Every structure is written in structure tokens, then in C-alpha cells.
Amino acid sequence: MADNTQKMSFQAGEAKGQAQEKASTLMDRAGNAAQSAKESVQEAGQQVMSKAQGAVEGVKNATGLNK
16 A cells, blocks of 8 residues: 555656656747747837837928928
């Protein structure tokens, strides 16, 4: 009976370790996805700012305010 209990205890510990590893992997993937999303949003923001600045310069040129 003691052997059976030890085997069950070992298997439970093994399953716990595997679950922890899977959770760690998922957290890493989630962190990577969040970082990627952040970088994409920052890049989009930079593009919007650049286009807005271009539009402002176009209006200034058209109205003669850029001289």
C-alpha cells in the first residue's frame, strides 16, 4: 500500500510540475503578444502623428502661413 501511495504522490507532483510549466509557457506567450500589440499601437500612433503633421504643413502651404 505504501508503494501505491508513493506512486500516486509522485504522479500528482509530476502533473503539478507539468501544469506549472504549461502555465509559465502561456504567460510568456501572453506577454509576447502584449508586447507585440504595444509596439503595433505605438507604430500606428507614429504614423497618425506623421500624417497629421503633413496635413498641417499642407494647410499652412495652401494658406500662405508657412512663409
